[in-house]
Amino acid sequence: MKIFPSSEYKQIIRYSLYWLVASTVIGLISGLASTLIFNCFDLATQVRTAYPWLIFFLPFVGLGIGFLFYRYGTPIERGTHLLIDEIHEPRSFIPKRMSPLIFFTAILTQFFGGSAGREAPAVQLSGALTDHIAQLLKVSKDNRKIFLISSIGSGFSAIFGLPLAGAIYGLEITALGSLRYSAVFPCFLSSIVAASVPEFFEILHPHRFYKIVSFPEFNFSVILSLIVAGLIFGLVARFFIVAIHTIGNLFAKYVTFVPFRPMLGGIMIMLLTLLVGHHHFNGLGISTIIASFQVPLPITDFLNKTLFTAITLGSGFKGGEITPLFFVGTTLGNALGQFLPLPLSLLAGLGLVSLFSGASKAPLTSIILAIELFGTSVSVYAVITCLLAYLFSGNCGLYCQRQYDYVCSAQCRCP
Numbered sequence: 119m120k121i122f123p124s125s126e127y128k129q130i131i132r133y134s135l136y137w138l139v140a141s142t143v144i145g146l147i148s149g150l151a152s153t154l155i156f157n158c159f160d161l162a163t164q165v166r167t168a169y170p171w172l173i174f175f176l177p178f179v180g181l182g183i184g185f186l187f188y189r190y191g192t193p194i195e196r197g198t199h200l201l202i203d204e205i206h207e208p209r210s211f212i213p214k215r216m217s218p219l220i221f222f223t224a225i226l227t228q229f230f231g232g233s234a235g236r237e238a239p240a241v242q243l244s245g246a247l248t249d250h251i252a253q254l255l256k257v258s259k260d261n262r263k264i265f266l267i268s269s270i271g272s273g274f275s276a277i278f279g280l281p282l283a284g285a286i287y288g289l290e291i292t293a294l295g296s297l298r299y300s301a302v303f304p305c306f307l308s309s310i311v312a313a314s315v316p317e318f319f320e321i322l323h324p325h326r327f328y329k330i331v332s333f334p335e336f337n338f339s340v341i342l343s344l345i346v347a348g349l350i351f352g353l354v355a356r357f358f359i360v361a362i363h364t365i366g367n368l369f370a371k372y373v374t375f376v377p378f379r380p381m382l383g384g385i386m387i388m389l390l391t392l393l394v395g396h397h398h399f400n401g402l403g404i405s406t407i408i409a410s411f412q413v414p415l416p417i418t419d420f421l422n423k424t425l426f427t428a429i430t431l432g433s434g435f436k437g438g439e440i441t442p443l444f445f446v447g448t449t450l451g452n453a454l455g456q457f458l459p460l461p462l463s464l465l466a467g468l469g470l471v472s473l474f475s476g477a478s479k480a481p482l483t484s485i486i487l488a489i490e491l492f493g494t495s496v497s498v499y500a501v502i503t504c505l506l507a508y509l510f511s512g513n514c515g516l517y518c519q520r521q522y523d524y525v526c527s528a529q530c531r532c533p
Contacts, residue, residue: 136304138337140261141307143251144268147327148244148308149315152276155221155243156321159236162229164402173231173391173400180380184434188376190215198238201245201270202517205263205292205518206496208353212249216242223436231387231400233426234437237277241438244312260300267292267301272312279323281306281313283487284339290480320411328448328470330463330492333499343458344468344499348506351469353449355476355511358443365432368445376434387426399426403445410448410466417453420446439516440474447473468503469493475504476511484508504517 166172187195194200194216204212224239248269252262271288275281285306289297316323325477334340369379391400398406399422409415427442455462467488475484481504488500 131397137264137304137307140265142269142311143305144244144248144265144304145272145308145311146315147251148240148246148269148272148322149276149312150272151243151247152240152312153316153319153321155224155236155240156277156316158221158225159228159402162225163404166229166231167397170397172229173388173397176230176232176388177381177384179226179230180382180384180401180433180435181377183226183436184377184380186219186223187434190219194219197242198245198270199517201242201266202292204249204268208259208262211253212246213248214250216246217250220246220436226229227430227435228401228438230384231391232384232430232435232437233387233400233403233423233442234430234435234439235402235441235443236438237274237440238438239436240277241270241273244276245269263305264298264301267298268304268308268319271305272308275309276312278315279316279321279325281309282486283483283490284313285309287478287480287483288487290483291478297357303487323347324404324408325491327411328467328491329411330467330496331411332461332462333464333495334460336498339459341502343460344502345506347454347458347460347465347468348503349510350454351447351450351472351503352476352510354420354446355443355473355507356514358427358446358473359477359514359516361424361428362432362439367426369433380434383429383435386433390426390429394422399423402441404441407418407445407448407470410452410469411463414456414462415449415452417456419449420453423449439477443473443477445472447471464496466501467496468499471500472503475479476507477516479508479515479517481508510525 194213196203197220198509200212219362220239220242224234224236227234227304228236228287245266248265252265257265267288270292271285274287275284288305288309369383373379373382391397403423406415406419423442423445427439431437431439445470448466451465451467455465458465471484471488474487475481484504485497485500488496488504
């Protein structure tokens with residue numbers, strides 16, 4: 119046996135060069151798409167904050183969004199699920215109309231006061247554009263799957279500025295029991311490239327303001343508190359998932375004409391906003407997430423945000439679940455910090471990553487996310503709460519739908 123067989127190393131070099139170029143292209147596409155989404159969402163937030171009366175137009179915007187997806191939405195209304203579908207059961211390339219539809223409807227949802235995140239539009243826009251490139255280049259079926267996996271990871275990486283968590287996220291949520299090792303190198307490389315693009319445009323990611331100020335020494339009281347917090351995080355993650363699915367099912371059952379669903383949802387969000395008397399639960403809620411690390415907040419904030427998000431997404435508005443999930447996690451941690459003998463900022467940070475672990479069914483991503491956000495000091499705390507949240511949120515997650523057997527396990531009980 120040769121120590122350095124030439125044929126083997128030719129294949130390695132060919133593989134490395136191919137994916138070096140392809141991953142760079144994917145990373146640039148995802149980085150530019152996410153930068154565009156980031157800036158547009160920021161502008162929409164500033165305008166909506168300056169003109170709070172825009173909330174009164176949300177029902178009419180909902181009617182327009184509903185009509186667009188009624189006419190042109192099949193199959194792109196499935197969003198991130200469609201990307202995962204095409205990885206595991208390829209049928210056809212992502213429709214070209216997905217890019218403009220997802221982009222504009224997500225911006226409109228944010229502009230007029232819907233409660234949704236920017237990560238899903240970033241991931242979906244990255245995936246759709248990457249798939250168009252794959253179609254133009256006529257890549258093989260197996261390589262197309264890696265293109266899509268890398269686009270999901272790099273989209274997450276760019277919109278949050280977290281390359282390691284982004285790469286693991288792309289691999290983990292598309293693994294479904296079997297990690298595709300051929301995608302590891304492209305996914306990490308594209309995520310690193312994608313995360314550097316917003317930095318080039320001097321994008322300031324809000325996670326730079328998420329600070330855990332102290333870490334208590336481990337003792338029986340601390341471990342017991344972490345176990346209690348982890349269990350509660352898991353149960354609330356389950357509640358968050360059930361709320362979105364249940365409200366979506368109710369709209370589908372009782373509102374038969376699709377365009378009327380987001381219109382009714384817009385009316386409900388408008389009335390709820392008037393009822394609470396402020397706009398803290400509309401949009402992304404970044405300022406509240408940051409405040410969760412600093413000062414005690416009302417203990418019902420996480421419930422209110424869950425309700426706003428479930429109505430927004432369940433009725434048919436477009437946007438992501440993860441940023442609202444971060445809001446729910448940090449405010450829940452903040453509420454627990456007012457009762458448990460742990461620092462407020464620590465529980466806010468653990469709530470952020472633990473609810474993500476439970477709802478997305480991605481515990482490895484969540485632990486890496488915690489370390490990337492808060493440093494290695496948080497690692498043991500995060501392992502305890504993330505794994506407990508993952509276990510006690512049940513078998514069903516954000517990317518679980520009962521019509522897809524390869525996404526839902528036999529034990530899954532999606533609402």
